[in-house]
Amino acid sequence: MHAEAKIMQHRTQQRLNDNPDKPTCWACFSTVDIKTLLRSTTGMPLFLGIVLIVTTNIVMVEQNAPTWMSPVTASLEKEEISSLERLSTSQAGFAEEVMAQMVEETELVTGIMSKIFNGKINRTVGIMPEQMHQYTLPMGAQANHLNYDGYTVKSTSLNSVCGTCTTCTNCWSDPESPLTSGRVKESASSSSSDKGSVSLKTTGLYWPDPKKATGRTLNPDDSYEYKDVNNLAPGLQEEIDLTSYITDLFRETFESNPAIEFMYIGTKNYGVFRSYPYGHSVGRVTKERVSARDKKTRIGYDPRHRPWYWQCEQAKTMIVTAPYIDATTDELVITVTAPILDENTGEVLAVVGYDVSIDALASLVSSSKVLVNGYAFLVAGDQGYTYMMMGKRTDDTGKLIVYPKLTPHDIDSGNTMLLDWEFTKNSDKEEFEEKLFKTMKDMDSVSPRIGEFQKDGKVWHIAYAPVKTPKYVLAFVVPDDDITLPAQRVQKMIQDIVVNQGIIFIAIVAVGVAVFVWMQVELAHFVVQPIIMLKSVIELIIKDLNRDVATGSGKVKGKRQKARFALHVNELIKPEDEGCLEISMMKESFEHMLMALRFGSDAFDRNDLNGAITIYEEARTMFLGLHNLRGAGIATFNIGVVCHKKWLTSEKKDLAAFRKANCSPAVSSRVTLLPVRRSSSSRPTPPPLPALARSSPSRCTTSASKMVASLATTLA
Numbered sequence: 130m131h132a133e134a135k136i137m138q139h140r141t142q143q144r145l146n147d148n149p150d151k152p153t154c155w156a157c158f159s160t161v162d163i164k165t166l167l168r169s170t171t172g173m174p175l176f177l178g179i180v181l182i183v184t185t186n187i188v189m190v191e192q193n194a195p196t197w198m199s200p201v202t203a204s205l206e207k208e209e210i211s212s213l214e215r216l217s218t219s220q221a222g223f224a225e226e227v228m229a230q231m232v233e234e235t236e237l238v239t240g241i242m243s244k245i246f247n248g249k250i251n252r253t254v255g256i257m258p259e260q261m262h263q264y265t266l267p268m269g270a271q272a273n274h275l276n277y278d279g280y281t282v283k284s285t286s287l288n289s290v291c292g293t294c295t296t297c298t299n300c301w302s303d304p305e306s307p308l309t310s311g312r313v314k315e316s317a318s319s320s321s322s323d324k325g326s327v328s329l330k331t332t333g334l335y336w337p338d339p340k341k342a343t344g345r346t347l348n349p350d351d352s353y354e355y356k357d358v359n360n361l362a363p364g365l366q367e368e369i370d371l372t373s374y375i376t377d378l379f380r381e382t383f384e385s386n387p388a389i390e391f392m393y394i395g396t397k398n399y400g401v402f403r404s405y406p407y408g409h410s411v412g413r414v415t416k417e418r419v420s421a422r423d424k425k426t427r428i429g430y431d432p433r434h435r436p437w438y439w440q441c442e443q444a445k446t447m448i449v450t451a452p453y454i455d456a457t458t459d460e461l462v463i464t465v466t467a468p469i470l471d472e473n474t475g476e477v478l479a480v481v482g483y484d485v486s487i488d489a490l491a492s493l494v495s496s497s498k499v500l501v502n503g504y505a506f507l508v509a510g511d512q513g514y515t516y517m518m519m520g521k522r523t524d525d526t527g528k529l530i531v532y533p534k535l536t537p538h539d540i541d542s543g544n545t546m547l548l549d550w551e552f553t554k555n556s557d558k559e560e561f562e563e564k565l566f567k568t569m570k571d572m573d574s575v576s577p578r579i580g581e582f583q584k585d586g587k588v589w590h591i592a593y594a595p596v597k598t599p600k601y602v603l604a605f606v607v608p609d610d611d612i613t614l615p616a617q618r619v620q621k622m623i624q625d626i627v628v629n630q631g632i633i634f635i636a637i638v639a640v641g642v643a644v645f646v647w648m649q650v651e652l653a654h655f656v657v658q659p660i661i662m663l664k665s666v667i668e669l670i671i672k673d674l675n676r677d678v679a680t681g682s683g684k685v686k687g688k689r690q691k692a693r694f695a696l697h698v699n700e701l702i703k704p705e706d707e708g709c710l711e712i713s714m715m716k717e718s719f720e721h722m723l724m725a726l727r728f729g730s731d732a733f734d735r736n737d738l739n740g741a742i743t744i745y746e747e748a749r750t751m752f753l754g755l756h757n758l759r760g761a762g763i764a765t766f767n768i769g770v771v772c773h774k775k776w777l778t779s780e781k782k783d784l785a786a787f788r789k790a791n792c793s794p795a796v797s798s799r800v801t802l803l804p805v806r807r808s809s810s811s812r813p814t815p816p817p818l819p820a821l822a823r824s825s826p827s828r829c830t831t832s833a834s835k836m837v838a839s840l841a842t843t844l845a
């Protein structure tokens with residue numbers, strides 16, 4: 130086998146020398162086994178192709194993803210901003226609807242009350258509205274005298290109702306018992322512990338102590354009677370009567386508008402304060418309050434010193450106040466106020482006010498969640514007027530109405546400016562005011578818009594819309610990170626999908642490669658195994674050609690007989706091991722070749738030399754086609770033996786007679802015979818060569834066979 134490998138290597142090099150133009154890469158394949166050849170020529174290119182496809186797809190996705198994601202991201206960001214703008218517009222519309230209804234109702238009530246105060250509506254003398262004298266302070270120890278002195282909740286039982294008594298003491302003039310719950314939330318404040326107990330039947334009536342509440346600021350004569358309800362000063366009684374006509378108007382308005390918490394009217398001369406719904410004035414006579422008119426601190430409640438009255442008196446038109454702490458409920462409220470003017474002098478005779486809780490307005494403003502870190506605020510625009518407050522000329526422009534972290538303490542201290550709450554850097558504040566707020570606060574030209582601004586080094590987006598009636602601006606602000614978050618989520622989702630699909634694709638490819646490798650191994654085994662078996666068949670054929678065996682037990686009639694070609698390929702290669710049609714055809718060819726060799730051997734034994742030569746030539750051709758040098762050499766050797774026998778049976782004159790013998794044309798044309806030496810017996814003797822295969826060791830046959838074997842080696 131080692132010698133045969135060398136011969137194969139020699140022939141391979143000879144073929145390369147004969148074909149110098151052939152690519153040298155094929156030379157390496159001619160020296161490897163078929164398994165390696167299959168894996169190298171099919172497996173490796175396919176594997177490299179799969180790796181190239183996977184790598185190309187991954188690279189293309191990574192490189193192209195930003196390109197095709199950019200318009201998607203931009204579209205999503207634009208949609209978020211547009212959604213923010215739509216949200217601000219819709220919420221501003223809701224706020225406008227609520228405030229516009231309040232303004233319309235205030236205008237309606239004010240119009241009617243203005244005619245009453247200016248005597249444009251005739252009043253029937255002696256006929257007044259029912260339950261017009263339901264006082265919000267209790268009667269004291271003195272009969273029919275209101276208790277202004279040291280009043281506490283405990284001093285008068287809440288269940289004590291005056292009823293129709295003529296000399297009432299230590300009782301309340303409640304219109305019903307027990308009182309019902311109003312719209313105001315319960316509070317732990319000691320000054321308003323029973324503020325949730327009200328009556329929707331009528332209004333409550335109160336007026337301040339002229340000595341404690343107002344001094345001589347508004348009433349030069351503070352000696353009039355204000356405690357004895359049966360002997361009140363005529364001017365005070367007149368204002369009580371005038372305001373009583375508003376009770377039915379208040380009741381109807383309150384029932385039609387759920388946003389209203391309290392409704393009231395305050396008069397200029399005596400400070401009569403009539404409110405709806407009816408309730409006890411627990412803290413009105415004991416609590417200290419700072420006057421919005423002159424900054425003085427007074428004990429008790431006087432509507433003329435409250436912000437809602439003082440601002441409206443100065444503006445002399447309907448206004449919506451900035452937030453303030455309600456004196457009765459201790460809640461943050463805004464008030465829609467309208468003045469009742471003297472048609473002759475233009476002086477303010479009274480002011481009508483409707484309270485709206487900031488909580489109710491804030492829930493309306495912030496009812497929609499603004500992404501993750503966004504928030505909404507309501508800010509006052511240019512109100513078109515200024516007023517004196519705490520001794521200073523001011524206006525409400527830029528004051529916050531609703532803001533996420535705005536507290537009653539901030540409002541009470543005047544810390545309500547938008548720019549101060551929004552920005553910590555003066556540069557950001559100035560940029561926002563110049564770029565956006567100038568447009569926002571101009572209520573004559575403001576319209577729904579969107580914009581951007583810088584805050585603490587980050588980009589923020591703002592969408593705002595006007596609330597025209599109260600001259601407010603509703604704004605939604607969100608950081609840029611919130612705007613890009615949906616796009617980032619979509620991008621991440623797409624990337625995750627791509628990655629997951631890539632992993633699945635790679636997994637499928639890996640499984641495919643594994644299956645392919647398995648199929649390669651099986652295919653190689655499937656293809657190579659029959660070839661190996663065919664090779665063993667060839668080896669057995671060569672071995673059978675190159676040996677002498679005895680038939681049967683060894684001798685037949687005392688002589689050694691030549692063994693027949695008893696080899697059967699069908700027994701060596703089973704049908705299930707054939708693998709493919711080509712192997713089956715090769716097996717059939719080998720079977721035919723063995724049959725031919727058997728026939729050639731039989732022909733030689735029968736002295737049919739021409740038939741034996743033909744058969745051996747066919748075997749030689751097949752061996753050459755299979756590149757089996759041993760088989761081809763042995764077949765050539767047997768041809769030489771037959772030719773030698775023909776020469777022995779010929780005239781044997783000289784070498785020319787040997788050439789003329791009916792020998793193989795291929796051998797005779799390609800082989801130059803060696804000169805023949807004659808022995809002492811004058812018989813030609815060929816040079817010494819190995820023993821003849823499948824022939825008896827006769828002297829003449831051995832000599833001819835040695836010569837032909839030498840020629841076969843030269844041919845190979």
